[in-house]
Amino acid sequence: MRGREETDSETSGWVSTARRWAEYLLALLGGNIVYLAIEPQLPTPFRHRMFQVDLGLALDFLICVALYGLIRLVRGSDDRHA
DSSP, rough: OHHHHHHHHHHHHHHHHHHHHHHHHHHHEEEEEHHHHHGGGSSSSSOTTTTTHHHHHHHHHHHHHHHHHHHHHHHHHHHHHH
């Protein structure tokens, strides 16, 4: 029979994995929304063209990474205060 500590650690592991995937999803969706909102104002080289690796794709990726970092920073400060 499993001990309570082992069961709690398995459940908390699943929750942290689900939370991490939710953070990934939020960063990707939010980053793409931000990029699409600013794309019309960007210079032509920074606009993404379909099916091409270009500066627009790199900028979109960097926005998503920055948003993910911001989410982790905010979540980390929440975890320390709880």
